[in-house]
Amino acid sequence: MEREVFEAILRQGESTTVEFKRCGTNPGPDALETICSFANRNGGSLFLGVTDNGEVTGVPSANLLEIQRNLINCTYNPNLFNMPPSLEFESIEYDDRSVLRVWVPPTQGVFRFKGRVYDRVADADVVLKTDSQISSLYLRKYTVFTEQHIFPHLRMEDLELPLIEECRKRAVLRRPGHPWGQMDDFELLRSAQLYMRDIETGAEGFNRAAALLLGKPEAVLAACPAYKTDAVFRKDDPDRYDDRATVRDNLIIAYDRLREFCAKHLPDPFYLEGDVRISVRDIVVREVVSNTLIHREFTSPFPAKLVIDDAGLRTENASRAIFEGRLTLADFNPMPKNPIIANFFTQIGYAEELGSGLRNLEKYSKPFLGADPALREGDVFVTQIPREIELVPGSHPAESMKETTRLAILALLEERGSLSASEAAGEARVTAKTAAKYLKGLVAEGLAEPDGNARTRRYYRTGMMR
Template identity: 55%
Template sequence: MDASELAAVLEHGENISVEFKRCGVQPEADAFETVCSFNNRFGGSIYLGVLDDGTVEGVNRSQATAIERNLVNVVGNPKLFNVAPAIETERIEYDGRLVIRVWVPAGPAVVSFKHVIYDRVADVDRRITSETQIAQMHIRKQNHFSEQRVYRYLKPSDFRFDLLPRVRKLAALKTPGHPWAEMDDMELMRSADLYGVNYDTGEEGFNLAAVMLLGKDEVISRIAPAYKTDVIVRRENLDRYDDRLIVTTNLIEAQAQISEFAKRYLPDRFMLEGDQTVSPRDIIIRELVSNLMIHREFVSPYPAKFLILNDGIHTENASKAIFQGQLAITSFKPVSKNPFIAKFFRNIGLADELGSGMRNLYKYSKPYSGKDPVLDDGDVFEAFVPVRWVEGDVAAGDLSVHSKDEHNQDETANDPSEQINDPDGTVNGTVNGTVNGTVNGTVNGTVNGLTERERSLLNLIGDNPSLTYRQAASALGVSYNTIWRALQTMKGNGLITREGSDRRGTWRILTPSQPSRE
């Protein structure tokens, strides 16, 4: 490296593979923490004699040999490093000062320094202490695809071959005349690389990809006990959830279950693409769910998540990443995490070519929400697609499929004509149902400057100070979000106030022109 190359590094600053360190007569302990973290991540360069802000201070030339010797001695000391990382040093002349570059390649083993494991996250050396994080690091160090692991004692009876007629049908719909249509079950499994030889070990049999795609539930639970996808809707009950689905079945059925669940809770909007109408929501769900199925590390203890929150859709899944940080569509270079599973999904039309998922998310997120998605790769891959909720959109509390949790603490979405009970026992009365779109009880017309909805809400609160958002939404026949916005506006305008929590508190009317009742 010459001075011009170093200048470019200094300009860009520290990152996941670049670290600046001041250095006196010998490197400080934090330099060796960085050696450890670089070895455990993707490798990197430490520049001794450079301050954190990129200012070149240089090292003492008379101490350069001693510094390099100290680096070699410390990394080779088994009392300090459990495994000796490989390092190389290079001297760089820069503006009359000497900088020592220490290059640390990624190593095949998980390394600790002074019995502490460090990992590189952005420009920080982070201590790793949890068993889950350490397990993920070991997974990252594997130099093969875990989906190819062969289980030679698995038999055809351990699989859901009853799903193969559906697989053949989907493959034929995707590609007319697909060869799978004429194959028997075992021929199809071999063609899909789900049964074969692991040339690393010489073992022959069904592999992990076969188990995850077509295994019976009890077989999956024994081979991948941590495997599950947790699908949660959390838009009203922020402490728990509004609805939840836990999926532990094979990937083919899991893909359908998660997709249908998500469609019930996300608003659908259509756009014209050429002369055809398409649903951005369905395409976004397809890409996010397919990513959870295809590009995850199934031997990791980290469960996958599909979350529908007030700001949008969040997904998380364990990954075996070669890149750490936010992905950009302009520089993204896709790498298949599970090529056998990905190929299977492409054959049955549930995924397209590598990299198309990210392009589709960017393409359809903008018309769906007005914003771009955010994708972060690392030991855990995280995706976020914003959702723009508008009046009339489906809300979790408005759906008849809304389910109570195991403690029966969720409120239920009741029919407006039925009596509405507060599960906490705080409501002493009931909210009357609506008749022909009007609320029982009238508001005195002398209350000026209020909308009809605000007058109706004041009337409901007067009847029942413990009124909940969902009760009000049911009584007025509108969505939960509409009521939430209306009540927040009324609070901001000084008409009402909330005393206590949203769940157990009560409303109090502040306006002197309190509505009267006939």
């Protein structure tokens, strides 16, 4: 978390989604009450090492890992929680003090801590005692989302089982010690709430989220007959397309296919964050694609669209809108459309917490295509990344990307004086073979001079060779 974002949270103070707590070697029971209440409301961030008035006191750095283990063990203890809420951790260094942020994503299910149901009201954790209060909570949690619809005859063999192992590896790579690493496939699916029991009807089995995330094509089609994403690239004629992909795969496969489509047709400008080159295209595309796949109403017949043309990058998908109008970072109050799917994407690193995507779009859209993003909520949710940076006239975006890479390597050579192909590859995010090709091109242009054999060759700025 960036310092200015953290300081803004400290100034704003505790709220429905923010709680501060002091913490020594281990968090107290009140931290677990907050986790329960966040899980029963819209999720939230618990900051350990901060007083109620926003003063950063910190937690012992040596105890950060032990605190995380303690919280995970407590949430997976059936004597404390009826089912484990998902947790994400982030260590924040602030003025030589460590703060541990515990993010509880919004999710399905009603959670109990020591047999009590906690809800988040303003900045307080409130115990729900009456039947009417608890019934209202069940109503709020279970009637809004269609991803939790159970298909009793959906079986393990209807899922892409190798994908489960891939997702387990991604979760463990993202967070060493992730509980999924010790679970078998069925335990993992149950933990991710892809297998559940409807307490109203008694139905038990895999739900629509399971079919959408991991299903084989026939399972995806059976669970959501209208589901698809049309990806279109238009170069000249607005009434036709130059490339098109109709994506009906499960969401894990669809995520990769749509990102590849965008990488094929969008430029990747040279951009340094500090002294490190990052791909603003990859960041923006990641947020746009994950948002399109996660936050849509899958039972709607409206097909999702991803369009790349002279106007920029645009996505459209059906939504269950709480309000209509343009979203801005100042007034954005994130509400989950499909919390089970969103949480699964978060666990494997395909998405982050609600609201972080908009912050990334606000930060990186302008260096990507030259303009700020525009997001509009309604029955159809629209994300527009306008293009104000012109491509080379008459060129295909891939040609512009080649020129961008050439300029990036040239800029590195100007900055450092000399480069090897492997050094250029790491900075320009291309293969060593590709980097060598561009460096040889600079030699042909008289902008660089080679030195050494094929294994040790370095390229120097013209006139700088030792």
